[in-house]
Amino acid sequence: MSDSRPIALDAMGGDHAPHEIVAGAVHAVRERRLPVVLVGSPRILYEALADHDATKEVPIVRAEEALAMDEGALASLRRPRSSIAIACHLVRRGDASAVVSAGSTAGIVATGRLRLKAQQGVLRPAIAVALPTLPTPTLLVDAGANAEVKPEMLVQFAHLGAAYAELAYDIPEPRIGLLTIGSEAEKGNKLVKRAHELLQTSPGIHFTGNVEGHDLLTGKVDVVTTDGFTGNVALKTMEGAVRYAFGELAETIGESRLAKFGALMQRGRLRELRRRLDAEAHGGAVLLGLNGTVVIAHGSSKALAISAACQVAADLSAGGIVSRIGDRVAATHRSHRLW
Amino acid sequence: MSDSRPIALDAMGGDHAPHEIVAGAVHAVRERRLPVVLVGSPRILYEALADHDATKEVPIVRAEEALAMDEGALASLRRPRSSIAIACHLVRRGDASAVVSAGSTAGIVATGRLRLKAQQGVLRPAIAVALPTLPTPTLLVDAGANAEVKPEMLVQFAHLGAAYAELAYDIPEPRIGLLTIGSEAEKGNKLVKRAHELLQTSPGIHFTGNVEGHDLLTGKVDVVTTDGFTGNVALKTMEGAVRYAFGELAETIGESRLAKFGALMQRGRLRELRRRLDAEAHGGAVLLGLNGTVVIAHGSSKALAISAACQVAADLSAGGIVSRIGDRVAATHRSHRLW
Structure with missing residues (x-):
């Protein structure tokens, strides 16, 4: 096409x-x-x-x-x-x-x-950022467009991300996770508890449950849905933590004379790794x-x-990302009308 | 004593x-x-x-x-x-x-x-976690006790953290940062925008402004105040990102034969570094x-x-952490009565 x-x-x-x-x-x-x-x-x-x-x-x-x-x-x-x-x-x-x-x-x-x-x-366009997981990226939606959201919007963010994952990574039924602070359904704030209920019964959504901050880079799900406030804090925290880990690492390597030879060998690879881990620089972001x-x-x-x-x-x-999203959203509306 | x-x-x-x-x-x-x-x-x-x-x-x-x-x-x-x-x-x-x-x-x-x-x-007890910044840790409050908060609670979390930083790290006037998604005062959701206003006029609080996720490990402030939902997501994201960076690093080192000698030399130091970066294991958490x-x-x-x-x-x-917190909270109440 x-x-x-x-x-x-x-x-x-x-x-x-x-x-x-x-x-x-x-x-x-x-x-x-x-x-x-x-x-x-x-x-x-x-x-x-x-x-x-x-x-x-x-x-x-x-x-x-x-x-x-x-x-x-x-x-x-x-x-x-x-x-x-x-x-x-x-x-x-x-x-x-x-x-x-x-x-x-x-x-x-x-x-x-x-x-x-x-x-x-x-309801609200949202930003999707591709996190550097393997074999395919995990999409974080919303990564910062909407600081204040309603539970229904978290369901839509899941649809936006699912349409993207289907198209860009050829994933037939993207696994959706809801970012919160515990794996049990009752964990989190009112927003995510209600979103959890909605996601469980949303047609077209393969909801695999709650995910936590430490799941973002493990490839456990294909799409993580969250409000833009939490998503942006998480994204920037991730970038800061990776930068910090590499900074500390450089010092650790520098401290050891014996290690310097090895460190020199690794420098090119480390630079490449660091670049890949810089999530925003890596995938860029898409406003969906x-x-x-x-x-x-x-x-x-x-x-x-x-x-x-x-x-x-x-x-x-x-x-055809726009029409794919349109189809998903329209299907949601039809199913709502049935009830 | x-x-x-x-x-x-x-x-x-x-x-x-x-x-x-x-x-x-x-x-x-x-x-x-x-x-x-x-x-x-x-x-x-x-x-x-x-x-x-x-x-x-x-x-x-x-x-x-x-x-x-x-x-x-x-x-x-x-x-x-x-x-x-x-x-x-x-x-x-x-x-x-x-x-x-x-x-x-x-x-x-x-x-x-x-x-x-x-x-x-x-109003609400909160969890303080010491992040591994230098020369003294940055305290993240609340790291997960309260998923749902009001702006006034974010001011109190700042007081809880300040009392801890004064006592444990001998910091006379701890710098307080508010975790949000942009450095400007108007950035964030309603909760943090109102908290920003309150923090600016709170006696006993040395508020240095908004901080973002990438500031958590730079030592920019002594206390980061946030709701327990955002704080817990940030903490776990940080841990996951560090774990991920080290995992990728191990693979990168493993790929290069020439680097193996250096890698062996570094293994002990890397383990030590990784342990130190595991924020929760490092500082433990205190319920204040x-x-x-x-x-x-x-x-x-x-x-x-x-x-x-x-x-x-x-x-x-x-x-005397309890009485220090008591004094700070009482002073806040007195100053509120003046108005």
């Missing part, structure tokens, strides 16, 4: 915008054969493309404004002509298949909601439940990460 | 009860010169003490029942003669200075609340805000961990 429409790449968002974004676009076009349009300031982008001799390979769509990395949700209202807003507009009009941005998460979420709108039947695919690349993304994010966006879009 | 009253050690709680608990008691008495009474089945405990030739060094208080590790909060109501209930009773009567148990956390929290009661002015000190040792504790938990209990008790 192919889609000739290009990916709208927000060239102005991210710590290394626009140069690494442009380099990522060139990589995606040349190495991955993906159609990409860059959205941002034409003058700057033309010059950046010229550095790659790529002015004829990557079209530019004008957006003279940009959201700064520290601008939050409100900025999306104030800046209807920002690069991320224009990128969403291209998808809305059918001129692009998906959006990729390395800008501020809050800004992307707010702009996506405002410009693309939640798809029919979806909108009328269009939006991939949120890590703010620190360089060219290869941007190119990889374009691939994720292309795959989700080509696989 | 010394207290001649013994520590009441629940001999029947924990994965390695009673033998490792008894061995821990013997260690605490002989090596740390701490007075300890063992609470549990006299026949079993007498035999275990005899193995250490210690029947004359460690007194026994009878409790014929015990809470199983998988028994939750309700069991504490059904079993008024459990070893943990009797241990609490000894503190309540003034016959012991503190309780130490490696039993189920839910059972200890429920029994402590029921038998010792919350101290005057404390009751009329008495209750230390919750990790369920997997062996003798040395039990002995270390007895030291924590003795130090907190000798330092």
Whole structure:
């Protein structure tokens, strides 16, 4: 299945915008054969493309404004002509298949909601992050879009994640876990206790029960559903803990002279491992439940990460993630009507 | 300051009860010169003490029942003669200075609340866990006692942690951070937004602002206040992430033949590091805000961990943690009355 429409790449968002974004676009076009349009300031982008001799390979769509990395949700209202807003507009009009941005998460979420709108039947779009488990990633949904939720939304987050896992990892019946603080059904706060009940009887959901924080990286389930507050705290705690473990490890290795030879041998592998464990940098994040695919690349993304994010966006879009979510949500509504 | 009253050690709680608990008691008495009474089945405990030739060094208080590790909060109501209930009773009567148990956390929290009661002015007792930061630990409060809280409780958790940090780590004005999903004041859910306002104007609180998951192990603050749901998810996520990082590391090292020599050299240090990073095993947890000190040792504790938990209990008790918390809470009430 192919889609000739290009990916709208927000060239102005991210710590290394626009140069690494442009380099990522060139990589995606040349190495991955993906159609990409860059959205941002034409003058700057033309010059950046010229550095790659790529002015004829990557079209530019004008957006003279940009959201700064520290601008939050409100900025999306104030800046209807920002690069991320224009990128969403291209998808809305059918001129692009998906959006990729390395800008501020809050800004992307707010702009996506405002410009693309939640798809029919979806209560709240949510962020899915792929955790580096094997053989396939565990998807954490919601990783930060919704700080305040209702139990029904946790069921929908499970559907959003299940649609993603089916499509991206070819898992026919994704196992769903509910993040809480004990494995027994009665453990947790009111929100998760009620969500536990709903998940048990939700059609289309293969609910395998509660999971705890230490289950996130064991591959016990394919999708972990949680509110965006807990999910974001868990995600950042995980990143901090991995960083801490490697920092302590470097000191431990440094302390031992005899170990230095071995340490040198390992340095390259350790760097690779560390990179893989950095969950956000690894999988990027996808904003699910909108009328269009939006991939949120890590703010620190360089060219290869941007190119990889374009691939994720292309795959989700080509696989029909929006209509898959629509089908799941509609089925839920039908089943509710029966009762 | 010394207290001649013994520590009441629940001999029947924990994965390695009673033998490792008894061995821990013997260690605490002989090596740390701490007075300890063992609470549990006299026949079993007498035999275990005899193995250490210690029947004359460690007194026994009878409790014929015990809470199983998988028994939750309700069991504490059904079993008024459990070893943990009797241990609490000894503190309540003034016959012991503190309780130490490696039993189920839910059972200890429920029994402590029921038998010792919350101290005057404390809305909710909470669990403090010491995270392995340097130079002094960061205290995470609440790490799991209260899944459902109000903003005022988050302010009290800050006070509980501050009293602990002052006493145990000699920090005159502990820095308090509020766990949420962004550093700006407006980030988070309703609970933390309101708590943020309250913390800013709370006397006796040196509030340094919001912290995120990745700040938990950087030593940025001395006390992190959070609800017990988020705190428990964060704690377990941290443990899981460290375990995962070390597992991946072992594989990475294993893959490289050249690195094996270095790896062997590092194995001992790595084991030590891993142990230190296991937050719960490291610091143990303290249930703060009751009329008495209750230390919750990790369920997997062996003798040395039990002995270390007895030291924590003795130090907190000798330092007057209960009255320090009482003073802080009373000061809050007075300042509230002024308004």
